[in-house]
Amino acid sequence: MPWDYSDKVRQLFMDAVAGKAGTHMGEIPDADGVGRHGSIACGDAMEFMFRVEKDADDPHRDRIVESRYRTFGCTSAIASSEALCRLLEERRLTPVEALAIKNADIVDYLDGLPPQKLHCSVMGAEALQAAVVDWARRRGVPSADLGIDPALLEEDEGRIVCRCFNLTEPYIRRKIKELGLSTIDDVTAAIKAGGACTACHHEPGGIQDLLDETWGGRPEPAPARPAAEAQKKAHRTPYQLAKEIERVLEQVVRPRLAADGGDLEIVDIRDRKVFCRLQGVCAGCAGARQTLRFVVEDALREAVDPEITVIEV
């Protein structure tokens, strides 16, 4: 697809990468607030920092006087980062006031972004918010003064809905509300959730469910499996079933896990119960082991038999 970037996006990107005077790519050695958002696995990540002119009496009156970023990402991600710094520079805001800058302000500053690139502007707003939270912690400003529900920040750790981008249920719920997202496409455009394997779109507890629960939609009935397929599956002998499970694990699941540095070892297969051991770098993440188990189980259920359960040994 050809680039749909505004002249503003093009200009900010080219100037920033060329390191022209007045651009903001880089670091501040003694920054007062540092925030990060994104992950290289997701294709973009931003580190944002600012320095304040400290008010001797009241940290609430600190003013942001300098900001910098380092961003791994596409053209619009870098342009969004640059735009954020310029917005801050023009306005000389306090960190709390800066929280009013939303992704829509960044999009406006850029004279628009293609829909599939909106998540780049969201990343900018998220990193700013994270940096302000960091500043508040350092300056002893109570988080209640930021007007952000601290519970929301805590809750972002939770059940992972979008496994490809490692996005949690509380986070997706919060963004659905904050940004007024009403369809799966909106969610993907804004925060990428559901943008890769698409498995989380309509599964129970998936993005559609979260949308329905937020906006009061009615969940669609689960599509019935074709009778012929169920029939075919019922005819397998236990031996064939075991072989089939083994085949799917070896040829579908293991390569998929391997792509993320993980692996799986089959311990035993008893009828529709698959006992296995999960290994790899993912095992380090919070909740990842559980997620891994679901990934394996989903793959087996889809490819072999809906009754299969995976048991981690």
Next chain:
Amino acid sequence: MAGRTIYLDNNATTPVASEVLEAMMPYFKGEFFNPGSTYDQARGPRDAVETARERVARMLGCGSKSEVIFTASATEGNNAAIWGTLRANAERRHVVTTAVEHPAVLEVAREAARTGWRVTFLPVDSAGRLDAAALVRAIEKDTAIVSVMYANNETGVVFPVEDLARLVKEVDPAVVFHTDATQVAGKLPIDLSGRLRGVDILTLSGHKLHAPKGVGAMFVRRGTRWRPWVIGGHQERGRRAGTENVPYAVGLGRACELATTHLLEAVRLRRVQQRLERDVLARIPFSRVNGQGAERLPNTTSFAFDYVEGEAILFSLNERGICASSGSACTSGSLDPSHVLKAMGVPFTAAHGSLRISTSAYTADADVDALLESLPGIIEGLRRGSPYWDVARNAPKEGADVFVAGKYREK
């Protein structure tokens, strides 16, 4: 944007050769007749299509031109190859293919898997190579078709189709062997009656070898258990219905004829490729060539640059007039990086920063010089802005991947 266009994306499409365009022109107006009509005037177009067929057959080295069918694209050919084989072998319910196929095969295989067939997707190793033993083991009693691409469009890795086809036939001669040769036609010699005897169906596209978009060809070996996919007319001996696209078939025929001379350019392109790779690897730290160590096409190089994002590279190149492509997530419709690089286990720190350079016989050495002039500076500039990059050491930061999506707090 620079005035001159430097086109290094020939695996996406190629310019139509002047000779090709010239050969096509008479068949739009003067010789517009339907080749299926009975009057004398139809003879010109009819003969032209048959001459074109002969030229395609000659390039493919197949025994008889009647084994060549014109299609609208390689995508159509791939659909026809797989569905046509499955329909003709109804008792066989298994398909074997690879994890790195073009979507025109991969999606068809997935659709088959969704609609009642069993499908085996063979993995590749880190250099993008296929394990022939794995292919042999994958064949089951009721395998209908093995579909393995000849060369990969993203990395240029060439599969040993000759050996693979032979092995498949050793295991079970009734298994139909299909190869998508889209990226090979015009780049490597093809000899279907010689060393590629085991190939039953081969598909290709015109616009990758300087014919226009919208025309392709498929070879179906005589005696192959296959049924036509596009039906509703007697054209192409009843194997592909639809009025012959006369000018485009003529164009493809002429392009296949030219391909014989273009093959001579392969030596030069190989030299250009070696220089490009040597220079880039020497001048840009933490860069690699995807598929290094495997046999590769002389015209294709897929680079991966750690900790930079491919779309930003492409955009920067394009600002200097250079056209290339990337397997980066941001350049595709999906947000997922290339399935090919993932299948090869290229780490995500590099998969997002891939850059594909693909040349053709019309690529000048100076085009590659222009790329070499711009690229190191672009990568350096983007790394300067990458949070994972330590500018002072010109190397990735220690423990670079600490960012976690959707969370405010540091780990």
